[in-house]
Amino acid sequence: MRIRIVGAGAMGRGIAQWAVTAGHTVELCDVRTEAVTAAADFVRSMLDRAVQKGRMSAEDAAAALGRLIALDDPWAPGPECELVIEAVREDLGTKTEVFGRLEETLPASTVFATNTSSLSVTRIAAALKDPTRLAGLHFFNPVPLMKIVEVVPGAATRPEIPPALTALVEGCGHRAVTVADTPGFLVNHAGRGLVTEALALLEESVTDPAGIDRIARDVLGLRMGPFELMDLTGLDVTAAVIDSIWQGFRYADRLRPSYLTPNRVAAGLHGRKTGHGWFAYGPETPSPVPEPPVTGDADRPVYVAGSPADPDVTTLLQTLTAAGATVENGAEPSADALVLVPVWGTTVAAAVAAHRLPAARTFGVDPLPAAGRRRVLAVTPAAGPAAARDARAVLARAADGGEPYAVSVVRDTAGSVAQRLLASVVSVAASIAERSLATPADIDLAVTTGLGYPVGPLAWGDRIGAGRMLELYRALHTTTGDPRYRPTRWVTERAQLAMALTDPGTAPAACLDPAGRPDPEPR
Numbered sequence: 144m145r146i147r148i149v150g151a152g153a154m155g156r157g158i159a160q161w162a163v164t165a166g167h168t169v170e171l172c173d174v175r176t177e178a179v180t181a182a183a184d185f186v187r188s189m190l191d192r193a194v195q196k197g198r199m200s201a202e203d204a205a206a207a208l209g210r211l212i213a214l215d216d217p218w219a220p221g222p223e224c225e226l227v228i229e230a231v232r233e234d235l236g237t238k239t240e241v242f243g244r245l246e247e248t249l250p251a252s253t254v255f256a257t258n259t260s261s262l263s264v265t266r267i268a269a270a271l272k273d274p275t276r277l278a279g280l281h282f283f284n285p286v287p288l289m290k291i292v293e294v295v296p297g298a299a300t301r302p303e304i305p306p307a308l309t310a311l312v313e314g315c316g317h318r319a320v321t322v323a324d325t326p327g328f329l330v331n332h333a334g335r336g337l338v339t340e341a342l343a344l345l346e347e348s349v350t351d352p353a354g355i356d357r358i359a360r361d362v363l364g365l366r367m368g369p370f371e372l373m374d375l376t377g378l379d380v381t382a383a384v385i386d387s388i389w390q391g392f393r394y395a396d397r398l399r400p401s402y403l404t405p406n407r408v409a410a411g412l413h414g415r416k417t418g419h420g421w422f423a424y425g426p427e428t429p430s431p432v433p434e435p436p437v438t439g440d441a442d443r444p445v446y447v448a449g450s451p452a453d454p455d456v457t458t459l460l461q462t463l464t465a466a467g468a469t470v471e472n473g474a475e476p477s478a479d480a481l482v483l484v485p486v487w488g489t490t491v492a493a494a495v496a497a498h499r500l501p502a503a504r505t506f507g508v509d510p511l512p513a514a515g516r517r518r519v520l521a522v523t524p525a526a527g528p529a530a531a532r533d534a535r536a537v538l539a540r541a542a543d544g545g546e547p548y549a550v551s552v553v554r555d556t557a558g559s560v561a562q563r564l565l566a567s568v569v570s571v572a573a574s575i576a577e578r579s580l581a582t583p584a585d586i587d588l589a590v591t592t593g594l595g596y597p598v599g600p601l602a603w604g605d606r607i608g609a610g611r612m613l614e615l616y617r618a619l620h621t622t623t624g625d626p627r628y629r630p631t632r633w634v635t636e637r638a639q640l641a642m643a644l645t646d647p648g649t650a651p652a653a654c655l656d657p658a659g660r661p662d663p664e665p666r
Contacts, residue, residue: 488618
């Protein structure tokens with residue numbers, strides 16, 4: 144295929160490298176001639192590096208470079224050009240001008256694709272005489288490494304174009320997901336769950352950014368915590384995306400931004416690129432402050448509050464017993480015992496009030512299975528500091544004398560930190576599926592590939608169980624009264640019907656069309 148790429152910046156040159164490596168001929172152009180020269184040099188250097196690392200032969204690299212054509216005039220006639228990919232700056236006026244001029248010089252058969260990450264594909268296409276020829280083709284930077292592309296049909300896009308673009312993308316070794324033309328498309332939309340909830344936790348002083356990041360990594364298994372991620376991306380970029388998606392979805396509570404970000408952006412605290420964001424960066428930056436050592440009495444007796452029929456209570460009792468803790472089994476805790484409460488969407492304070500537990504000695508434990516060696520202890524304002532230190536020491540114990548656990552101490556909040564982060568990630572993905580903005584399979588594929596999560600959000604929810612997730616949302620919603628935790632229809636229905644969150648289910652159309660999918664097996 145002969146492809147014209149308009150825009151020779153970071154995205155344009157990355158797309159060019161990807162396309163020529165896959166065997167396509169690329170006309171690379173820009174209104175700035177020097178940008179095209181620099182981009183061609185960059186592609187050459189990337190191909191040379193691939194040869195040096197043994198990922199490509201010298202002959203294949205030379206052939207790929209031979210397919211890269213530096214075009215002096217972006218608006219030059221191109222009778223053989225089958226596809227244009229626009230990668231200019233993220234501005235509606237600029238993009239519509241580019242496509243308007245291309246429409247005057249290229250054949251009607253040439254398909255137009257915009258690499259926009261945030262603008263409406265439909266609005267870009269609306270400025271064309273023939274809006275049916277344009278779709279979104281959203282790549283991620285760096286293009287050769289980020290092996291996911293969003294295919295975004297506009298409201299008027301011809302039906303044959305999205306499948307053709309999908310075939311192109313997958314023929315070049317990347318994965319393609321088809322996404323509705325909505326704010327943030329899929330990856331940016333799905334990614335709001337983690338950062339918005341992390342900011343909400345920080346607003347409530349549950350713990351500091353480093354503490355939230357540790358829990359995100361060690362309990363949820365994320366490669367980067369949300370505050371590290373915001374610093375890497377740039378808080379100015381993150382804040383703008385959060386605001387635009389929230390506004391685009393008409394101020395949905397589930398996507399509500401934080402008041403914390405505007406002032407930090409105004410102060411230039413954008414992250415790595417400015418030397419300071421949520422954390423400091425640079426050669427003279429002091430090393431991160433280590434977590435305080437565990438200093439309490441690990442032999443102090445403990446009492447686990449709750450019903451013996453509750454699996455969380457049973458699991459915590461077994462864990463403490465296996466670690467050699469002194470566990471009490473009476474109907475009530477002794478006068479010296481620490482009281483541990485597994486909380487699922489609720490608070491320790493509520494348990495203290497409901498069961499008349501000793502407030503100074505009662506603490507919450509997150510029962511969410513941890514991906515790493517970290518446990519989380521929730522502390523109420525009434526907790527005794529010495530008792531908290533002892534509880535931390537008890538939770539740090541490992542079975543069979545193994546390596547002790549790290550124990551994060553956080554402020555008591557509904558559901559604790561990891562539960563709230565996970566609930567938000569799954570909830571935002573479920574709302575995307577509920578609106579049919581993307582299929583469950585595409586949601587999970589896009590998030591794992593584009594955001595690097597250890598598992599797709601809907602599959603993650605299935606690991607916990609739809610019924611268990613619904614319990615979490617109902618508890619969070621009841622405890623806080625915040626509509627951001629209102630259970631989605633997607634989770635509620637699947638919990639009630641004993642279906643997986645990843646199951647797209649039966650659409651009404653399938654019940655009317657004899658060619659639809661066969662009836663599912665009885666459940």
